[in-house]
Amino acid sequence: MFDDVRAVPKPMKHQTEKDKPVFKERRYNRKRKTKKKVEMYKGVKIPHRKRRGEISKVDYEKALLHYGGGCAETGQTNIEMHHIVFRSQGGRGGFRNLVPLSKEFHTLCHTDRAYADYWREQHKKIFGPHYMKDAYDLWKEGLIHNPTPEAFEKFMQGEQGDA
Template sequence: MQEFNPYPKSKQLGHQKEKDTPKFKLQKPRKKRKPKVNKNIEMFHNRRIPHWKKRGEVNRKTANDTLRYYGEACAMCGNHNYALHHIMHKGYGIGGRGVWRNLVPLCELHHTGAEGVHKIKTFDQFWKDKHQKTFGPHYYKDAWDLWMEGHIENPTEELFEKFMKLEEERCQTSIG
């Protein structure tokens, strides 16, 4: 007995054409890429200045120094739920740095609330004037700013603190 095959093999796969030879894509030689160069690097006297975002950050030591000066509560009402506020706002071109003399602990109401420094400009100006009278006109600057302005010889922590202490003493003698 013969098998029943209604279509011959050639017609069963009639919708497929004979396969062509596979086409291989020729790989082009890769071009050597130049390394990306960060064009936002600021240089001063052949020294690389840290980025302004990095200089505005508050590390743990700075936060502890601020809390040692003000206490661990809101500087206005004494609430123990606080956030550190930059008195001179950080940002490109503004120059507020993450130094403890530029920070003040404020509760949510006095920081971002209806009675806060971010809503009431006179309240914000109050803190700027207070810190300028207490710490001098350079209260919001860091060692790099003072070095670039020519106030200190090198941007070291020791020279920075020495300069700021002299500024505080100068402010105290002019008030008293």
């Protein structure tokens, strides 16, 4: 019954390589990663502006605490954190540059310039004119001697006292 079935010999390795078509798989051209330029000031590396604009958990909680744990307008707990001075304009992620707003008011901040300016004026009164800056900004401007959190907080506390 199985007499007609013959074992087929395996082709030799060199035969299969010859039978395969010879072509190179094309890959799309990726941009090569270039080393990012590191900003240095007086021998100290300054973090990238994107990282300095991020909101840390500590700053998020401080901003919430400052406004009573909810939206600054309505008190709702469903909030979005708004950068008063946008990151693209040099605003940082510190709690002094943040205000918790409900979705409607957050959208209003991005569409109504007068409403956004209202929050800028409020924070200038409360925290002083440098509310949107971080330690590196103040250091580069010569307002503090070194970009440590202690020097930064001491300067900002003095600004709040003047306002």
